[in-house]
Amino acid sequence: MENVTNRPETTTSEAAASRRSFLRVAGAAAVTGGLLTACSNADQTSVVPASGARAAGPMVSLPTGDNGILGFAYVLEQLEAAFYEMVLAKPYPNMSSADQMLWMDIRGHEIIHRALFKAAVGALVPQLTFDFSSIDFNSRASVLGAAEAFEKVGVGAYNGAGKYIKNADYLTLAGKIVSVETRHHSILRELQYPHSDAFAGPTIVTSDTGLHLAYEPTFVLPIAQKYIFETIDASALVSSLA
Amino acid sequence: MNLQNILSEIEKVDGEIFDRLAHVSRRGLFSSLTKKTIAAAAPAIMASALTKAYGQSSSLPQGVKDVLNFALTLEYLEYRFYDAGRNLSMIPNDYKAAFELIRQHEQVHVRLLKSVLGADAVAEPKFDFSAKGTFNDTFSNFATFSAIAQTLEDTGVRAYKGQAPNLMPAPAILQVALQIHATEAAHAANVRYMRGQKGWITGGTAALQGLPLVVEGNYKGEENLTQAGVNLATALAGDSRVTAQMVSQAFDEPLSKSDVLALVTPFLA
Numbered sequence: 297m298e299n300v301t302n303r304p305e306t307t308t309s310e311a312a313a314s315r316r317s318f319l320r321v322a323g324a325a326a327v328t329g330g331l332l333t334a335c336s337n338a339d340q341t342s343v344v345p346a347s348g349a350r351a352a353g354p355m356v357s358l359p360t361g362d363n364g365i366l367g368f369a370y371v372l373e374q375l376e377a378a379f380y381e382m383v384l385a386k387p388y389p390n391m392s393s394a395d396q397m398l399w400m401d402i403r404g405h406e407i408i409h410r411a412l413f414k415a416a417v418g419a420l421v422p423q424l425t426f427d428f429s430s431i432d433f434n435s436r437a438s439v440l441g442a443a444e445a446f447e448k449v450g451v452g453a454y455n456g457a458g459k460y461i462k463n464a465d466y467l468t469l470a471g472k473i474v475s476v477e478t479r480h481h482s483i484l485r486e487l488q489y490p491h492s493d494a495f496a497g498p499t500i501v502t503s504d505t506g507l508h509l510a511y512e513p514t515f516v517l518p519i520a521q522k523y524i525f526e527t528i529d530a531s532a533l534v535s536s537l538a
Numbered sequence: 539m540n541l542q543n544i545l546s547e548i549e550k551v552d553g554e555i556f557d558r559l560a561h562v563s564r565r566g567l568f569s570s571l572t573k574k575t576i577a578a579a580a581p582a583i584m585a586s587a588l589t590k591a592y593g594q595s596s597s598l599p600q601g602v603k604d605v606l607n608f609a610l611t612l613e614y615l616e617y618r619f620y621d622a623g624r625n626l627s628m629i630p631n632d633y634k635a636a637f638e639l640i641r642q643h644e645q646v647h648v649r650l651l652k653s654v655l656g657a658d659a660v661a662e663p664k665f666d667f668s669a670k671g672t673f674n675d676t677f678s679n680f681a682t683f684s685a686i687a688q689t690l691e692d693t694g695v696r697a698y699k700g701q702a703p704n705l706m707p708a709p710a711i712l713q714v715a716l717q718i719h720a721t722e723a724a725h726a727a728n729v730r731y732m733r734g735q736k737g738w739i740t741g742g743t744a745a746l747q748g749l750p751l752v753v754e755g756n757y758k759g760e761e762n763l764t765q766a767g768v769n770l771a772t773a774l775a776g777d778s779r780v781t782a783q784m785v786s787q788a789f790d791e792p793l794s795k796s797d798v799l800a801l802v803t804p805f806l807a
Contacts, residue, residue, distance in 0.1 A: 400779070401736065401738070401784060401787065403779060404779055404780050404781065404784035404787075404788070405738070405784060405787060405788040407774070407777065407779060407780055408770055408774065408780060408784060408785055408788040409788060411770060411773060411774055412765055412766065412768065412770060415766070415768055415773070416766065451720055454716070455713065455716045455717050455720055456713070458702070458712060458713060458716045459709035459710070459712045459713045459716075460709075464703035464706060465766070467702055467703055467706065468699070468702060468703060468792060469765060469766060471699045471702050471716070471719070471790075471792065472699065472765070472789040472790055472791065472792070473788075473789060474716065474719070474720060474723075475695045475699065475719060475720065475722075475723035475790040476723075476738055476787070476788055476789060476790055478720045478723035478724050478727070479723055479724075479726065479727035479737040479738045479790075480727075480737070480738075481724065482723070482724040482725075482726075482727035482728050482731075482737060483727050483728075483731055483737040486727075486728055486731055491632040491633070491635070491636075492635055492636075493635045493636060493638070493639040495636065495724055495725075495727070495728040496639060496640075496643065496721060496724040496725060496728070497639065500724070501643060501721050501724065503642070503646070504646055505646055505650050506642075506643040506644070506645075506646040506647045506650065506718060506721050507650075507714060507717035507718060507721065508717045508718070508719075508720030508721045508724065509717070509720070510713055510716070510717050
């Protein structure tokens with residue numbers, strides 16, 4: 297194993313690392329519902345129902361086959377877009393103009409990705425409702441950490457799902473998006489750990505093969521589920537994959 | 539990463555994989571690993587499994603071999619470029635760790651692709667990093683070095699992307715290619731950032747990436763605003779948060795093999 301300097305993290309398991317970083321931002325699930333995109337109050341991270349405990353939301357079943365993979369991507373792009381919408385609706389104190397430009401760019405990209413998938417499978421997968429109450433939007437470090445974790449899982453999700461896609465055009469489309477998600481992730485890592493190898497260090501890219509992360513849908517969905525009010529059921533999708 | 543799934547995936551493509559993995563019995567493989575080490579060790583085991591399954595056999599479709607050799611040629615180019623630039627005093631200390639990591643990745647990409655291809659791997663070409671005299675200070679001027687690095691990485695991303703559909707007959711290899719593709723994108727964004735550029739590609743000209751006209755062809759097509767038949771700039775015109783520039787940034791466009799070969803030919807000695 298090569299000697300890597302300025303390594304900000306050391307773990308032996310990328311899956312465990314990912315889980316940890318998500319748990320860090322997730323915290324205990326406080327409750328929400330309501331449609332984020334309709335939320336006009338910048339002081340709220342979601343629309344919170346009266347009771348304290350979160351009830352399971354309505355069930356959303358992902359379709360099978362390629363539509364299911366596109367629906368899976370639509371879920372993740374909705375999550376990302378909603379998160380960045382919140383970052384800019386509720387900017388942390390003293391957000392620099394450089395940071396603001398970065399968040400606006402990434403928000404734009406994710407809104408665009410979301411719109412594309414909505415056009416493709418919006419009739420099969422509904423708009424979802426998100427709960428980001430576990431994320432401290434007043435802290436730059438917290439926002440950076442959450443964004444980095446979302447992008448990391450997004451990259452791994454596309455890399456892991458590509459092989460299940462049967463339509464070559466869809467595969468190319470997914471490929472056009474995953475490298476942009478990876479660019480986001482790389483920059484967010486650089487902002488977290490400047491002038492180091494963190495952008496693609498050994499917790500992100502395996503040292504002895506140079507391979508970036510790849511996650512199966514069954515690994516990704518429980519992570520995303522923590523932020524989604526509705527219950528995503530991928531059982532039909534997963535059993536249709538070959 | 540789930541090792542069981544990887545092997546199952548390969549088995550779907552190559553039903554005899556476990557025969558090919560003669561001395562790596564399923565039981566032996568798993569009993570030798572604790573749960574804790576599986577996630578960390580899986581990529582290396584996968585590379586080894588791919589090699590044993592396909593490397594010295596004729597079972598790998600020719601189209602897949604062609605893609606892997608094309609990728610290997612690009613990885614040779616990148617590796618030799620970073621290896622020649624290694625530790626040169628012109629690289630600012632702030633960026634030495636990044637370039638060393640990138641160099642190591644290109645080196646292991648070469649190794650991985652060669653191991654999968656076995657005897658079918660192409661020989662390493664000789665390179666000319668002046669690109670036939672276009673650049674006269676590649677390894678003495680950081681501005682030139684980093685500009686070439688950015689161009690190589692952005693182009694590498696586009697090259698891998700263009701080949702993904704050709705790997706569909708071999709899902710396990712497709713995933714490996716996607717993972718290498720993402721690594722190249724992570725490199726590209728970081729090099730762009732250290733050059734004061736955005737991490738993502740805006741529009742389809744070299745000038746928009748802070749690069750000279752000589753690499754214009756490497757960015758041609760990146761101005762595309764239409765995906766899956768929908769002009770997204772038009773479709774989202776009412777959303778003030780979205781600009782046409784963002785639409786072009788939000789998708790990296792593929793390049794064909796012939797386009798990529800034309801772009802890298804000046805670097806072949």
